[in-house]
Amino acid sequence: MSSTWETGEGPDLVITVHPELANRRLGEQTWKARAEEFDRLVDAAACVIVLSRRFPVRKAVAGMLLGEGQVEEIARQVEIHEAAVVFVDHPLTPVQQRNLEKAWNAKVVDRTGLILEIFAARARTREGVLQVELASLNYQLGRLVRSWTHLERQRGGFGFMGGPGERQIELDRRMIKVRISALERDLEKVRRMRSTQRSGRKRKDIPTVALVGYTNAGKSTLFNRLTESGVYVADQLFATLDPTLRLLELPGGLRLMLSDTVGFVQELPHELVDAFRATLEEVIEADLILHVRDASDPMQSEQANVVHDTLHQLGVVGDDAPPVIELLNKKDRVEGLVSFHGETLISSRLAISALSGEGIDELKTLLCQWLGQEMNVLHLRLDVSDGRSLAYCHEHGVILSTHTEDEVLCLSVRMGPADAARFDCDGDVHFLKQRQH
Structure with missing residues (x-):
């Protein structure tokens, strides 16, 4: 499996960072299990972990999440190990992600981005691909600013007009929203199709x-x-x-x-x-x-x-x-x-x-x-010439017993409520009702 962040031949060398915030401190066993799970997610993305670090964070820094010394330490490790990606086991705001990428000179991916990447690589059916794309676009919608650091976002325009960077971001945002609407319509069709299939199964009990x-x-x-x-x-x-x-x-x-x-x-x-x-x-x-x-x-x-x-x-x-x-x-x-x-x-x-x-x-x-x-046991009496009703019993139920009395076939059959409701009685003999169209 290849990753969208691969930069050369073979899997990328990566570093995983596990911030432990004071307001959500976990027990040692729980933290260790969570960290191992995150590293396994990174493995599933076909990357090679060269370093996994745990950092206690007393108070999250608005611009970078981690403290200045911790950011500098990871920057040194990125350079030493020539890591291409740093995975952070914590949600990152667009600003935090952009600032960390500048500080570390490497691609930075948070937990949500990692899971989305794995899903994108694993989806096989058209439905799965549509669902992953929708999730990815919704995730990217708030992070467009990261893609346009080379444009002039500082220079404003007159009145309502922004700089060229702002116009480009708005164009991208509009295109993404159009694509999201199209995906939602396609997935609604999938939802209706699944609903029809489920209704069919329920009719067949x-x-x-x-x-x-x-x-x-x-x-x-x-x-x-x-x-x-x-x-x-x-x-x-x-x-x-x-x-x-x-x-x-x-x-x-x-x-x-x-x-x-x-x-x-x-x-x-x-x-x-x-x-x-x-x-x-x-x-x-x-x-x-x-x-x-x-x-x-x-x-x-x-x-x-x-x-x-x-x-x-x-x-x-x-x-x-x-x-x-x-x-x-x-x-x-x-x-x-x-x-x-x-x-x-x-x-x-x-x-x-x-x-x-x-x-x-x-x-x-x-x-x-x-x-x-959930099943019913019916005791039916069928005309011996009624092959249609007998065939239905074999196809939609389980015959428990059978014997013949005076040209009448007596049988006990176990079947679901919907199938059992298909039988009616005329005097002493049962028969299969015509299916309603």
Whole structure:
């Protein structure tokens, strides 16, 4: 994967800076985990870290965030290591970013810019590319001043007229806003298409189950294990960006639509949450959510809180929200990890290994039980010549038993409410109603 900030052959040499502000001081373990995660994000951007530094900041400096001595220290390290980029694990204002680039004579990228870069490199589908571009443009809109340092912004004009730099910035801002409007229209079409597809699944009574979780928790590995798909899997952050849907056939003829979604991360930029809302609607509209957690990660509790907060940001809250079942993944890496079966299916917590397959049968059984709660068992009496109704029972349900009485076929069949509603009764015999157009 290449980066937009690459300056030559091979990956760039970079420095990562971790400011620790006094007003948001973290515990040592939490800070270490956050710093490691940020460095892994930089690795995912195909860069080579030559130095990673932690700086306590008593009070953020408006123009540079860091103190003067800290800025000078990084400048020396940039020169020593010939670093092309400095990644700062903290949001930077446009002014701070511009000033640091001048002081360090290197490209400066904050946390939001880094995540946007990774998303831009990983998006594959047209929808994913559109969403990343929208997020990037919204991010860049407030940073146009950085691109025009060579123009005369100091010299004003008469009345309402600005200098040539100001005119150029306004032109760029206008072009970006036009492009944003076009992208929003395209994504609205995507949203309508997804809504139509979901309506079609609901008419066919196919429930949707969405996999959610912190990035690199193993969602795509589990998705492949359950559906025998070939979704891209890698031990890296944000390996999956584009949503994937597959039909999952379960024992007893039950079936559901399984959705693999983008992983969440601490302080996921709001530009991305907004842009990916069309994709994340698969989570919002899901009938059941499987929250995949990395049980081997010491920060799994904090990661779970990030997932819950992001779901809340998406509006997946309240009585109408889909139920959530927690899956403790990577059981093969944790000794003594066992499942917990609560009084209800939703209060259960399953220990699984998507990689080795441990606990997968137990998960399928739980899904079958959940589906069974939503299913109806019909006791039908069909005319033996009514092949149409019999074929429908085989296609849309599970035949539990069958026998014949006086030219009448008696059968018990399990199917969803929408399919069950298609049958009517005339005297002692049932029949399939004509579909309404």
